[in-house]
Structure formats: C-alpha cells, structure tokens
Amino acid sequence: MPAVKDLGDDTVHVYLNGKFVAEENAMISIDDRGFLFADGVYEVVHVYGRTLFEWDLHMARLQRSVAAVELPPVDLVSLRHVAEELVSRLDASESEASLYLEITRGTHRRSHGFPPAGSTEPTVLMWVRPVVPISRPTIEDGVPMISVADDRWAKVWIKTIGLLPNVLAKHKAQQAGMFDAIFIRDGMVTEATSANIFIVESGTLHTAPTTNYILPGITRQVVLELAAARGIAIDLTPFSYESLLDADEAFLTGTLTEVLPISEVDGHRLRHTSGPIARQLLEDLHRRAGWPGSL
Numbered sequence: 001m002p003a004v005k006d007l008g009d010d011t012v013h014v015y016l017n018g019k020f021v022a023e024e025n026a027m028i029s030i031d032d033r034g035f036l037f038a039d040g041v042y043e044v045v046h047v048y049g050r051t052l053f054e055w056d057l058h059m060a061r062l063q064r065s066v067a068a069v070e071l072p073p074v075d076l077v078s079l080r081h082v083a084e085e086l087v088s089r090l091d092a093s094e095s096e097a098s099l100y101l102e103i104t105r106g107t108h109r110r111s112h113g114f115p116p117a118g119s120t121e122p123t124v125l126m127w128v129r130p131v132v133p134i135s136r137p138t139i140e141d142g143v144p145m146i147s148v149a150d151d152r153w154a155k156v157w158i159k160t161i162g163l164l165p166n167v168l169a170k171h172k173a174q175q176a177g178m179f180d181a182i183f184i185r186d187g188m189v190t191e192a193t194s195a196n197i198f199i200v201e202s203g204t205l206h207t208a209p210t211t212n213y214i215l216p217g218i219t220r221q222v223v224l225e226l227a228a229a230r231g232i233a234i235d236l237t238p239f240s241y242e243s244l245l246d247a248d249e250a251f252l253t254g255t256l257t258e259v260l261p262i263s264e265v266d267g268h269r270l271r272h273t274s275g276p277i278a279r280q281l282l283e284d285l286h287r288r289a290g291w292p293g294s295l
C-alpha cells in the first residue's frame, strides 16, 4: 500500500533554535527532552503553492498544546516569519509541501522533573519538505483500514510528540498490507493514527465529538464548516464500530491526508468505496486552499 503524501526525496529546508541551517548541521543534543521523554509538542501545516493553509488555526492549537504541557508561550509572529522564509526557499516546481514544527522543553541533564527555571530554552525546530500530492487513483479506490483497540492515554487532544501507540498501530496496519488503523475505544470510533474519521449515513455526516479522546483536527474543523456551508446535516455524537461498517461512506481527514475515502475496514467493504460526499468535500477543501487539486 503506497504512502500518501510521500515526502519528496531530498530537499529539506531547516530552521533550528534561531538559525536556518543545512540539514546535516541540524544537531539536537543527547539531553534534549524531546529525545529523552517525548517532552514536546508539534504541528504540521500543509503548504499549497506558497500558502500556509489555516496557519492561524494551527497556531491556536499549538498554543493550547504548549499551555497544556506547561511550556513557555511561543512568539507566533516570529514563527510566522520563519515559516515564510522556509517556504520561500522551496523550488518553483515544488507545488505542495509539508511544514513541520516541533517545540521541546529544551536540553538538560536527564531527570524527570522540569529543568530549573531559566536553565534552558525550548528547542524549536521547523522544516519544510515538498510532498507528492495524493494520486487520483488513490482517491478513487479509497484506502483499506484495520481497527485496533484505542489504548492511548486520556490526553490525546494535546498534540504531543509522544506518538508510540500511533506508530505501533500504523505498523500493524502496514504489516497487514493496509493503509492505516482506526482506533476503537469502548466500541466507539475515535480516529485514525494521524487523521480524524467521518462517516455518512443517510446523508448525515458523523464524526466523533471533540473530547479528550481525539486530536481535534484542523482539517476536521474545516470540513465541518464546508459541510455546513453545503447544508449537509452533521451529527457529533459518538458512533460505533458497527455503524462504521454499515456506513454509506467513510473518509479520513488530516493536514496531509486531506479528505481521503476509506474503501474497507477489517476486510469488510463499505457500500461506497469512494463516496460522493467525500469527493465533494475534498473539492471544497481545495477550493478553500485556492488549489486546483487532483479531482
């Protein structure tokens, strides 16, 4: 199963702790708390052309994550300047890119407690890499999924770099020749390893409510707005694994995933493997991004 939005092979433009650096000079200490404890938060922003899609929404979520893990507040104005500088370094031929931003609690000799006040600065890393757009056949075929138990912690709403359960679930899916895994908690669908999930049942759009048990996706939020603008009925009550299997259509949403139809779950083919509402919303998303897209 090919990865969607493969990162381009080589070009990466990097900023680390106040400097634009060549990739080979971007060094992080063995005592960085992100490395030692996954003590950090991150964001990923989709770059369409030279536009940072929904930058303000991503930064608002970043501030919430930063506050939740008690990092010092970030200076959003300077982050924006850094992001724009990195994006300006992309080649004209590199039409879509991924911007990755990570902030950790900084570098200090290993000890679980926070470093003493004033003893370290947060590590700030940002990079931009071109991505290969999702192919039309992938959208037309939809992607096959497995389900796994959602055994993550109770604060998945914070976008922390501690993603081992997601990594293990994705690996399990890939080993089974599938695209990704859907987390199920108490019989209810929460989300996928790096995307939110929607289903359509008799014309109504369902997605899990924003509780502590999902990451409140920026794309999820945008898609809900786009659906409302089209007059599509929306239901934000939890939905079960059985209703996923019985749905008319189902799709993933995410920054780089965009709106991606699901074809099957645990070997059970969905009624529409690439449904009309998913395609409509993908088109609307591209329009909002000012992007021609792949449909």
Ligand SMILES: Cc1ncc(COP(=O)(O)O)c(C=O)c1O
Pocket: 044, 166, 191, 192, 193, 194, 195, 196, 214, 215, 216, 217, 218, 219, 220, 253, 254, 255, 256
């Ligand atoms: C667990 C999880 N859920 C949902 C999403 C989708 O969020 P967004 O649309 O902001 O990319 C992500 C994105 O990385 C994620 O990691």
